[in-house]
Amino acid sequence: MLFLVSSADFISLYLALEAQSLCFYVLAALKRNSEFSTEAGLKYFLLGAFSSGLLLFGCSLIYGFTGVTNFSELARIFTGGTQEFLVSTTALPACELGMVFLLVGFLFKITAVPFHMWSPDVYEGAPTPVTAFFLIVPKAALFGVFLRIFGESFYDFILPWQKILLVSSLASMILGSIAALSQTRIKRLLAYSSIGHVGYLLAGFACGTIEGIQALLIYLVVYIFMNITMFAIILSALRREHLQVVPRLKYITDLAFLAKTNPVLALTFTVTLFSMAGIPPLAGFYSKAYLFFAALSSNLYLVAVIGVLCSVLSCFYYIRLVKIMYFEAPKNWCSFSRIPVENAITLAITLFFILFFMFYPTPLHLITHKIALTLCL
């Protein structure tokens, strides 16, 4: 994955991506005995193969028409005076097409609509720690490398890729918030909510400006922290009916009565959910706010408006979880057993970040600004 981020060439990019995906396929099917896990792994593998075919096709198209695989050389070709040459040889539309395929591969990996279909199944089927890994880690790497490709090499194709990203981002936001409304399993719910978050991230990407990228990076960091908290809670073991111990939370109704059995944990979870929903003093709010400001400042009013509306919608299901925790009587009694120390420490750190981000956001701002500057220049 580190290799992926630092790749500067289509070949290294593709190889890194494939190697990474291969690991993921294996990871998803880690539990060989579980039907769900193997199904997830298989699905992921098939669809992943499809998408990497597309990616490869895009790469080869570009290589075929320009003869170059290096990112910075591509950038030199596409910028400035050489464009006339490309137009005259009808290479430009072909390169555009190649870029579209490239983008599709990327959107598939980050589970943006309409290439998201695998994600709920895979996320649900895979073992929970793996799901957490899927949700959190590859996004950062993929966004890193693709920000570089599209910010550097294909910046002159901004109009088409901006449109694609816009469409995809809008669709992701809407689908993520609507589909999650009717989910009853917590991992599936989180999968859809992550689709929604990807929509927001793409909105920042689509801005194509420094502010947009900076907002995206801030959002990414906050998103990672929130998801870590989330999974730290979910991964804590449950004791059902005082008899058998199940290793993890499965249905959202399992959370019922948590406020009575474990008030501190319930409070932590509530804060995290509020942050995800974007309720003001928490970190999630700031990240969303930066994104929407960035979108507004690059005249993407529609995205900002729909984003706000979708975040209202997503409030609904986040807060429903809170309601279940605090106000609903459980059907089957279950309580958390003692939370492992590792989880507790993780929870403490991330919760601290979520709660107190508003007091001292400067370091993150500076870092992301630096990154955005280097990516754009």
Added chain:
Amino acid sequence: MYLLIILLPLLGSFFSGLFGRFVGFRGAVLLTTSGVLLSFFLSCVAFYEVALQGSSCTIELSPWFVSELFDATWGFYFDSLTVVMLIVITSISSLVHIYSIGYMGQDPHLPRFMCYLSIFTFFMLMLVTADNFIQMFFGWEGVGLASYLLINFWFTRLQASKASIKAMLVNRVGDFGLALGIMAIFSVFKTLDFSTVFALSPYLADTQIVFCNLEFHALTCICLLLFVGAVGKSAQLGLHTWLPDAMEGPTPVSALIHAATMVTAGVFMIARCSPLFEYAPKALLVVSFLGAMTCFFAATTGLVQNDLKRVIAYSTASQLGYMVFVCGLSHYSVGVFHLMNHAFFKALLFLSAGSVIHALADEQDMRKMGGVVQLLPFTYAMMCIGSFALVGFPFLTGFYSKDVILEVAYARYTLSGNFAYLLGSICVLFTSYYSFRLLFLTFLAPTATFKSSLKTVHDAPFIMAFPLMLLALGSIFVGYLARDMMIGLGTPFWSNALFVLPKNSVLLESEFIPQTQKFLPLISTGAGAALAYIFNISQVWASYRLKMTNAGKNLYRFLNKRWFFDKVYNDFISENALKFGYTISFKTLDKGSFEILGPSGIAHSFINMGQYISRLQSGLVYHYAVVMLLGIVILITVISLWEFLEILLDNRFYFVYLISFLFYNYYSIKKTHSVDG
């Protein structure tokens, strides 16, 4: 000092209202009454300085709304018109405060009552001292509010609640007109400051405003709209229905609000806006016609009312009609003069009536009174003075203003002048009839009171008698004392407060009308008194037989039911409005369209969609692959056919999309539900 006049009643009200629990009855009474009394004394000083010494002044307190050209400020303007109103308001108000101590002494909510009275006084002072229309509107709404609170003071009585709601609603109609008028003024003059607007009115006299593609004379429009406000507040024909019903409030309230002060706000406003009205002759025509008709209508209705306070209420409406039509004939000074006189004798009448009602154990029906002259000699004397002043008996207060009104109307020789004169002089007869009928039935006719209430009957205690005495003095002398000052020929009293175009002034001509016309009011007064005596004392049976004939019955019913105004309003307007409110606004719009567009529609459709989308997640790999393929196709389409798609994504279509989407979902849900069912 000038600010104290306005502030003191507010302070009194504040302390007795919020801290009434702590200061107690005595404290609340003391605070409010002394506040208003002090304010009265200061008003006297202000009267001396401003009116007699002729030094009007403006006080700029602070900005209120500042928004581009809109420059409403908290400012106070004291000229002769204002200080006359100040004297009237504060004097009547302080007497009513004193009277209420006796009248309401037994009420457990006395501090609240005193608080309302004082807050009312404050708003009224705000209204008359305002130096711009917005502040006047503030006071105008404030008195409306105070009137609502006071009418509804005994809030457990259903009638009182109904009457207060009615007063509020009917006044809203008027206030709406006034607000529109103020907006129109702003649109024409670009300011709401009195001095600026009035100074500019001659220059903008020919302006037109365009509304619905039609051109209207701006000042006429403005004046008519302002007059709608005056119609509401001063209970002119059409919006008068609240005034008689407002008699459900405690009697001191009736005296203060519905006789002396609030209802005169309309007249005051017309007088204040005289520079506007003068340049809108058509509006003046309307004003005088409506005033005359109100005068006639209220007088005829008052003839046959049986409720003691209602009779006086209708007489108030009738007198307001006089004031308004004389304003319509451009004699604002006479109107204001009558306003002042009327305040004194009408307050006297109301307070005496209150004293009678108090004595007879809250009996208000005149048919159940009678013969109490020996038991209530003082109240009888007061009532007599009030009635004589009202009917315009020579050398009492009413005489000086009412006769001038009629003479001016006669001397106008215009259509509106003649019309007003005709109705006005008939009304003199009616006024005299109902006033004396009231006197006879209450005090002189053979008694028809319950024995139980006669046993406990008592004349007013000193605290209630004292204000009556002062008001009686006022009713006797004010007209005589103030006549030359306020409506004497060429008096400099008003200076710039009232403006009359020279061609409209006929005070001089009115001195030279035939002598018979000058005596006519006096003769009709006598005739009215005689008729009242015949019908109600000496020939009771004859009047009864007359009433029982067919025509008599119809006429009686027509008049007693107030010309069926309430009936018509209820049946044709209120009921339809309520129906409209229920079926259209509530059922169709609020629970219909907005519900679909709003909460339930969105909730339904999104949950529906959520389930739909999760059903889409079939779990089959080739489905997923197809979706991905479709996605690629769509994306490529988006890029290559962007020019075409752009048209569909026009901003203006978003709303249409949204609505059609919600409605589509709503109906599809309905369809599935009906299929299931």
